[in-house]
Amino acid sequence: MFSIDEILVRNTIILLLWLEYLFETYLSLRQFNTATKAKDVPSEIKDLMSNDDYSKAREYSLAKLRFGFVKDFYSIIVTTVVIHQGLLGIVWDYSESINPFTDEVSTSCLWLTILSFLSTIIDMPFTIYFTFILEEKFGFNKQTAVFFVWDKIKAFLVGQLLTSMISSIVIVVIKNGGDYFFIWLWAIACIISLILLTIYPAVIAPLFDKYTPLPEGELRTKIEALASSLKFPLTELYVVEGSKRSSHSNAYFYGLFKSKRIVLFDTLLAKDDGTGCQDDEILAVLSHELGHWSRNHTIKNLVIMEVNLFLLFLVFSFMFKYKLLYQALGFTHIQPVLVGLFVVLQYVMMPYNTLLSFAMTVLSRKFEFEADDFAVQLDKGRYLELALQKLNKDNLGFPVHDWLYSAWHHSHPPLLQRLNVIKKGVKLFEEKKK
Structure with a gap:
């Protein structure tokens, strides 16, 4: 059973998620209404688009918005259930039970892999619909079923390999970095981001496209x-x-x-x-x-990203030992540092992340x-x-x-x-x- 304080923390996280969802839905509804009413080519672009091109673009826009309404509602319901029922903690317990090792690093990597696999399966119907029905209808999809399946398998395997490697480094740095581990974590994150910027286009991207x-x-x-x-x-x-x-x-x-x-x-x-x-x-x-x-x-975007990472890690260093964050999500007997990093960056910093995202858009x-x-x-x-x-x-x-x-x-x-x-x-x- 959850305590009163645990319920309060858990429900606060859910409330923040729903507020963000409702705001995004409100914006999408505004765009949907605008596109629905704009049936005729505006006078200022009659020379740029034919009636047929405009009509097709309008239908494509509306189709993507309808798809987004369904997918986003489904996603918020799934996320709410996951948090409300403490499923993240349940998956961790399962990861511990099947892990032949007892260390936190290997359990964390296994936990991430299982969550990623479940997320992929849950999202797969929407991915298939978007690719083979929506995009196909408007002439964009060029993938065969075999190409699609092999592409997803490669993406999952490569993603898990990179995620496990980076997560292992992060856990070791946090647990052995002392009181100022966030400085070391930030330095390592800067190095990793530069390495990924270098090797991804040259090494990883060619695995998926010629x-x-x-x-x-x-x-x-x-x-x-x-x-x-x-x-x-x-x-x-x-x-x-x-x-x-x-x-x-x-x-x-x-x-x-x-x-x-x-x-x-x-x-x-x-x-x-x-x-x-x-x-x-x-x-x-x-x-x-x-x-x-x-x-x-x-360079400017890279500097902003690195400064932002430092601020996030600094906040994390103050909050990751707060037991209620873990207990509210179903972690009753352990406080895995990777889970703490995920919770603080994903949920606690949600308002900040939202504002930063808008600032970066501007x-x-x-x-x-x-x-x-x-x-x-x-x-x-x-x-x-x-x-x-x-x-x-x-x-x-x-x-x-x-x-x-x-x-x-x-x-x-x-x-x-x-x-x-x-x-x-x-x-x-x-x-x-x-």
């Missing part, structure tokens, strides 16, 4: 010339076979210090059916991406405008406009948004706002050139 060098030709020559003109330390230029998974498009760069790699999705390249972008439009998209590099956006929008302006200053503005319109069409982006939903969720500015700012920038740029 990466091939961009063939010699005009596009490659233009990209290399662009990188050279900006002194961008380009070492590799790849095309990822994203079309086996989805028809959505993207491009990005990765790498630390003087070794950078650019990756283009094959869906971004122009095709016979009219989808994709022409060479000059791809160069404009890459100019935007290189704008993030030039303005040090990646900052991300600012960075996107700065990257767009960088492309404009390279005289790529007009091609960037065309590329954004094509990508929006190919990805069935719906251009009409409720202002509050967009402000809270969209890390990239809405298409119309973004195009308007680019147009103004192009006009100013061309006036300066005269």
